[in-house]
Amino acid sequence: MHIMPSSVVNSYIYFPETEILRIIYQSGRIYDYLKVPATIAEKFREARSKGRFLNSIIKPGFKYLKIS
Structure with a gap:
């Protein structure tokens, strides 16, 4: 898990095996x-x-699932 200073993103994890x-x-x-x-x-x-x-590349380009 990567934690960073951001007003939007608290942290993220990338799972390469499932993309x-x-x-x-x-x-x-x-x-x-x-x-x-x-x-x-x-x-x-x-x-x-x-x-x-996130707003310019990820959100408009990829489907998502809300986990919680």
């Missing part, structure tokens, strides 16, 4: 973004602004 990017929001909500390639997960990890990357 799931799990985002834990500051609100406590948890979402799994599906079929996220490792290259995108790596770019997310490197992104200076996790919230901006």
Whole structure:
């Protein structure tokens, strides 16, 4: 699990075997973004602004499941 200072993202976990990017929001909500390639997960990890990357690349490009 990666924890970082962000006003939107509390932490995240990437599961390469299933290509799931799990985002834990500051609100406590948890979402799994599906079929996220490792290259995108790596770019997310490197992104200076996790919230901006999430809103511009992850949310519009990948289906998701609300976990809690």
